[in-house]
Amino acid sequence: MRSDRVGARRQADVVICGGGLAGLTLARQLRLEVPAAAVLVLERTTRPLPDACHKVGESTIELGAHYLAHTLGLEAYLRREHILKNGLRFFGGDTAGTFGERPEIGPSEPPVIPAFQLDRGKLERDLRAMVEAEGVTLVEGAMVEAVALDEGSSGSAAPGAHTVTYRDAAGASHTVAARWVVDAMGRRRLLQKQLGLRRPASNPQSAAWFRVAERVVPADLVAPSVRAWHARDVGGSRWRSTSHLIGRGYWVWMIPLSTGFTSLGVVADAAAHPFASFNTPERARAFLRAHEPALAARLEDVAFADFRAMPDYSYLSERVLSAQRWASVGEAGFFVDPLYSLGGDFLGLGNTFVAALVADDLSGHLDPAKVDELNAFLYETSRDALRTTSGNSAIFAHAxxxxxxxxxxxxxxxxxxxxxxxxxxxxxxxxxxxxxxxxxxxxxxxxxxxxxxxxxxxxxxxxxxxxxxxxxxxxxxxxxxxxxxxxxxxxxxxxxxxxxxxxxxxxxxxxxxxxxxxxxxxxxxxxxxxxxxxxxxxxxxxxxxxxxxxxxxxxxxxxxxxxxxxxxxxxxxxxxxxxxxxxxxxxxxxxxxxxxxxxxxxxx
Amino acid sequence: MTREEILQEIVEILSDSFELDPKQIHPESTLYEDLDLDSIDAVDIFVQLRDLTGRRPNPDVAKEIRTVDELVTFVEDELAAAERGDPEPEPAAPPTRTEAAPDDTGSAASGT
Structure with a gap:
């Protein structure tokens, strides 16, 4: 088995730097679609990983869910271990008024094509075990320090021309040779920074998010006596939605997780709500008291299990796939916006392109024109998605x-x-x-x-x-x-x-x-x-x-x-x-x- | 809810949704002839009635309904079923737009 030589020869066909969701799913996809490729994943953190770990991106929509369920064959696992999602739901109208009177927009029945709410801690822990069982070499406690790319032309670059240097948990330095290097290290964006590829995105929005160790759902905010509101939830699956409370210049998400946690987040436009008005736990609570009093009251005595704030979270890149055999996947490449949960979509699409190109390459048919074509598709669709998710400040005020x-x-x-x-x-x-x-x-x-x-x-x-x-x-x-x-x-x-x-x-x-x-x-x-x-x-x-x-x-x-x-x-x-x-x-x-x-x- | 209250709710749904004069809507009015509704309108009526009954309508029962009075009886039965805690029909595979209204092609798009 080719993967066996990873340890011995210190080289691999694909070295994936970062074993978070993007890196682990790519590793699994490569095992499934390009079984001849030896895959090494270098991951900084070590097991055990806690539930509801400190990562955003729990909600999937059709594309990302299809990627996980069908491309990666995880449908049975997701249905068993995570939450079947009931679409995107929005509550607009008078944000200070009675919650049950706010106009509601969302599906009335569970979707025909499923999507899932992912507990990221649990998912990444399970994926680590899965990819190891499938023959991927996963090195935990590995801190990637440098990537040296062979910048030769795609035709001449010899297999294993790139090198990746990392420090192991004991502090010893190692260098691995790689035919392909994939940056999946998230917002550190090592390759993008090294190659000067980052592009600013004009989307002056910021976010703060936190998890609570109990289920918080829209129905908590409406008295049981408001019968019609509760009756509308015919199948009893409203709580499975990603719920959004929308108001002028901001929105708040509520996502249920299978481990019993709820993910909550505030996203706001800088022109309407300065980042400093919600960038700490205390300020986030004050923001909710001012704008979403019903939710703030529900959370009054509920401790935040974690808290993270992220100013100006959007960034694009004109190149995340290269015929020089490198790629940036997931948030190491670009990040559009949390609205509509597109992160998992772009992760799945990017990984799928990488797997297709690695397959072409190992069979001797890597076509630089195809690399450029797929790369352009990612750039154009991410730019278009950014247009969709920015500039909605006034729209959020009108349901x-x-x-x-x-x-x-x-x-x-x-x-x-x-x-x-x-x-x-x-x-x-x-x-x-x-x-x-x-x-x-x-x-x-x-x-x-x-x-x-x-x-x-x-x-x-x-x-x-x-x-x-x-x-x-x-x-x-x-x-x-x-x-x-x-x-x-x-x-x-x-x-x-x-x-x-x-x-x-x-x-x-x-x-x-x-x-x-x-x-x-x-x-x-x-x-x-x-x-x-x-x-x-x-x-x-x-x-x-x-x-x-x-x-x-x-x-x-x-x-x-x-x-x-x-x-x-x-x-x-x-x-x-x-x-x-x-x-x-x-x-x-x-x-x-x-x-x-x-x-x-x-x-x- | 009395039959009279249910009738009032239905008249409100019909007049709001289909720009009908409430005074035109009587128990004996037929949906398709007197009120000039079509199959898509009927689907939408049942979607709105769910808010009243809290139950997913049985499509086989729904498609037999012809008059406003039969709608009242339908809601009355559904409310009674909800009271008894009867199991709900499973969600049916949704029809496509063309299946639901084969004749609803519109003509303004082509400019005729």
Whole structure:
């Protein structure tokens, strides 16, 4: 067995620096997919690891969960040892009012495609035992001190040209030769710093998080006598969600863990809430008392088991995969944002690319163009995700606008990014993969417009503490949106998925136009013109069509029959704002405002 | 909850959701003809009724319902089942959008 020689010859095909979630999952994936590769993992900490250890990233969504459950074959383990998650749930509205009256957005049934809440301490402890049993050499207590990369061209670099130097638990220094070096050491970002690849991310948000050794769930915040609120939780699985309490400029997460702990975190925009207002346990409690009094009261006599604060947590990288046989995976590469729990997604996608490239390399077919292609896909999708997760300060203050954002963000995620992974599109040949990226670029452009429409809508919208509807199911079944969720596991070839995506991106364009219609009707005649002016509606390129706005002004039955299904489905989920002024007149006013702003610009 | 109270709740759901005049909605009104609703609307009515009953509706029972009065009886039965602690139907595999409303294609998208 090739892995046997790791100890003897002090060399390995893949040396993974860091045995946290990213490193251990990559080690397991390499054993499964590239069994010929000798894998060495160097990890600083030693067992035993406590439950609920000091790491963030407990919540997974479809892509990351699919990676763990299916790519790594851990589904039975996750169902047995961790918590089956019930989607993303949001409570908006009046943050100081009665919790049971806050509008709730989230799934009404457990999801068709599962995701999990992970106890990271337990998971990493179990993964260490698994990878060792599978033939990976895991050295604990190993402090990586230096990585010397052979910077020769990919063609000429001899196997084992890189070296990694580490100090063992006893203080002795060792050097290992490596064909591939993978940095999985998290935010230390050794390779990224060494190579000068770090890119700032304009996302001035910070976070603080802590765990408590008991279960804290939204139902704790609502009196049992509020029957309708509790009755809404038909299957009794609301507590399994990642719950988000959202308010202007911030959100708070609540995640249940299988070991009985609850993970809680505060994330805030620096412009609305300075980091210093929540960066210590005492300040975090004070922040919650000021903004989320119901949760603060629940936590009053509950000790924090740990606490960590992280200012300006986002960073990107233009290169995390190299034809010189190195890679940065997990948080050693880039980190977007905790909103929507995308960390596990990018971890799974990055690892999968590394495993594919190592397999190519060991069979003598490492194509530098393919490395660059996959690397570009990671950079472009992370940049796009950052756009989705930043600038939401005002949107968090308006539950219905936030629900409209979820419609767009989920459609975008399921129809493109998640579909890419479930349907294994990285296996397409380069020319076809280019076509996937081209669709991705159309989504990027649409996302810029969608987020601008949503932000402008929220910024202009007067404070409204009612959410109009107590509960907005999301996704609503059946709907055009839910179909994208269901389609993830439909058996299709990568080529068929590519064809489907080309159609879906057109539906995405229609969705963006619907956001404009929703915003106009919600803002009404007093603000429609201003909306056009601020959003620069004339330059967006996604103005609702004449037939669409004409249909909107028909009587209900005729309108339902004339509207595209996506318009009807959004209206079903989000409700419809009654307006004394026809949609066509609102649109005309908005375009008027936009044109006036344009001519003022050109005159200036 | 009395039948009269249930009727009031249902009238409110129907009028709010479908822009119907509450005065048009009577116990004998048929959902599909008198109130001009369709299969998607019916799905949404049952989603909202869950908030009232706290139970997942049995799809086989739900699809037989034709009038407002039958909806009232349905809610009454569900509330009684909740009171007795009857087991709930398992969540059914959700239909796709096309399965639920094969004719709901819309025409404004194509501009006709």
């Amino acid at each position: 219905r606008i936030f629900a409209a954002k979820l419609w767009w963000d989920f459609f975008h995620y399921w129809s493109f990014f998640a579909a890419y992974f479930f349907q294994q599109l990285w296996k397409l040949d380069l020319r076809e993969h280019h076509a996937v990226r081209a669709i991705g670029h159309r989504y990027d452009a649409l996302n810029v417009v969608a987020q601008r429409v949503l932000e402008t809508w929220a910024e202009l919208s007067p404070e409204r503490l009612d959410g109009r509807r107590a509960f907005m199911p999301l996704p609503m079944f059946p709907s055009v949106l839910a179909d994208q969720h269901l389609a993830l596991t439909e058996p299709r070839t990568p080529e068929q998925t590519l064809a489907k995506m080309a159609g879906d991106v057109q539906t995405a364009e229609a969705l963006v136009r619907e956001l404009v219609v929703l915003a106009l009707r919600d803002l009404g005649p007093a603000l429609a013109r201003r909306f056009g002016e601020v959003a620069r509606l004339d330059t967006l390129g996604f103005v609702p069509s004449d037939p669409r706005v004409v249909a909107d002004d028909l009587p209900r039955r005729a309108r339902v029959e004339a509207l595209p299904p996506i318009a009807r489905d959004m209206e079903r989920a989000l409700g419809r704002t009654s307006s004394s002024v026809a949609t066509s007149a609102l649109l005309a006013a908005a375009l008027d405002g936009a044109r006036a702003a344009s001519s003022a610009d050109s005159a200036a």
